[in-house]
Amino acid sequence: MGLLQVENLSVDFQTDNGIIPAVDRAKISINAGQVQGVIGESGSGKSVMALAIAGLLSPAATMRADLFNLDGHDLTRMSAGERQKLISNNISIIFQEPTSSLNPSLTIGYQLDETIRFHSGGTRKQRYDKAQELLLQVGIIDGKRRYKEYPHQLSGGLNQRVMIAMALACEPKLLIADEPTTALDVTVQSQILDLLLKLNEEHNMALMLITHDFSILSETTDKVYVMYGGQIVESGRTYKLLSQPYHPYTKALLNSVPHYGMHYRKGRRLFNLKGSTPSLDHLPVGCYLGPRCPYANRKCVQTPELRTLKGRKVRCHFPLIEDDS
Numbered sequence: 001m002g003l004l005q006v007e008n009l010s011v012d013f014q015t016d017n018g019i020i021p022a023v024d025r026a027k028i029s030i031n032a033g034q035v036q037g038v039i040g041e042s043g044s045g046k047s048v049m050a051l052a053i054a055g056l057l058s059p060a061a062t063m064r065a066d067l068f069n070l071d072g073h074d075l076t077r078m079s080a081g082e083r084q085k086l087i088s089n090n091i092s093i094i095f096q097e098p099t100s101s102l103n104p105s106l107t108i109g110y111q112l113d114e115t116i117r118f119h120s121g122g123t124r125k126q127r128y129d130k131a132q133e134l135l136l137q138v139g140i141i142d143g144k145r146r147y148k149e150y151p152h153q154l155s156g157g158l159n160q161r162v163m164i165a166m167a168l169a170c171e172p173k174l175l176i177a178d179e180p181t182t183a184l185d186v187t188v189q190s191q192i193l194d195l196l197l198k199l200n201e202e203h204n205m206a207l208m209l210i211t212h213d214f215s216i217l218s219e220t221t222d223k224v225y226v227m228y229g230g231q232i233v234e235s236g237r238t239y240k241l242l243s244q245p246y247h248p249y250t251k252a253l254l255n256s257v258p259h260y261g262m263h264y265r266k267g268r269r270l271f272n273l274k275g276s277t278p279s280l281d282h283l284p285v286g287c288y289l290g291p292r293c294p295y296a297n298r299k300c301v302q303t304p305e306l307r308t309l310k311g312r313k314v315r316c317h318f319p320l321i322e323d324d325s
């Protein structure tokens with residue numbers, strides 16, 4: 001069932017250097033309980049898109065969307081207050097650095113209690129019980145002790161579990177995890193990913209995972225969006241997209257990943273796209289990848305639209321589709 005449908009979502013920032021189009025006409029659709037991933041280089045607009053969906057953009061941003069449906073409600077027809085209420089009751093977001101999201105001068109319990117009070121209210125005892133239940137759900141077995149502690153007394157992994165507990169307080173239908181494991185050790189990374197997938201299964205909670213890591217996407221997601229220069233340049237089923245990318249940028253990203261284990265080959269040179277990511281205030285004419293793309297030709301100075309090809313969405317004049325005939 002369609003939980004979130006967003007079409008032509010654009011976010012601009014007004015800066016001293018002019019308007020920065022951080023997200024350009026993004027199209028997202030997530031079903032209940034689905035796990036999706038977003039990948040792309042730094043500055044490609046992943047976090048801004050996530051913040052726009054979660055209703056957390058800074059006042060410097062201007063957002064537009066032709067369609068923004070959440071759980072059967074059309075958000076484009078709501079007042080800002082109604083929209084914010086619906087979003088905060090249905091969508092939660094967690095970030096890369098749990099310690100910078102938590103207030104270092106307040107106990108874990110106080111911060112958890114504030115979140116529970118905001119979403120469901122209740123007496124002090126009810127809120128305390130709910131906090132303990134949430135801590136247990138995220139695998140913190142000594143919740144009574146942790147409740148009284150401060151963020152600096154917990155490891156990075158435990159703080160991320162606390163952030164997930166807070167995110168669960170509203171019983172979200174969608175949890176957006178913006179690089180939730182980047183700041184953690186590899187063993188802790190896999191524990192946090194396992195926890196997110198367990199919660200996804202147990203609560204039928206959809207998950208949008210933003211990451212730089214293809215191995216995380218391949219092991220956890222059903223569908224992937226690839227972003228470049230504020231645009232979604234390719235999206236589709238994870239397995240198919242990773243095994244046969246249609247967009248030259250997706251192919252370049254995949255080829256730049258080091259291989260280990262069975263695929264390891266000594267002396268293999270990693271693929272690099274020539275040039276660097278364009279600055280969003282000086283985007284190239286036409287296809288944004290054009291100046292760096294090994295397949296580009298004259299047509300690429302025209303703006304490519306997002307097209308549907310064999311069940312995939314691709315923004316490219318010359319997608320890498322092998323001829324089946």
Ligand SMILES: Nc1ncnc2c1ncn2[C@@H]1O[C@H](COP(=O)(O)OP(=O)(O)OP(=O)(O)O)[C@@H](O)[C@H]1O
Pocket residue numbers: 013015020022040041042043044045046047048049058060280
């Ligand atoms: N508050 C802001 N004011 C002006 N521009 C902004 C602001 N926030 C983001 N941007 C612009 O939006 C671009 C996209 O930022 P975003 O954080 O979404 O990138 P990202 O793909 O999530 O990168 P990373 O992987 O490093 O987190 C930035 O490069 C910047 O140009």
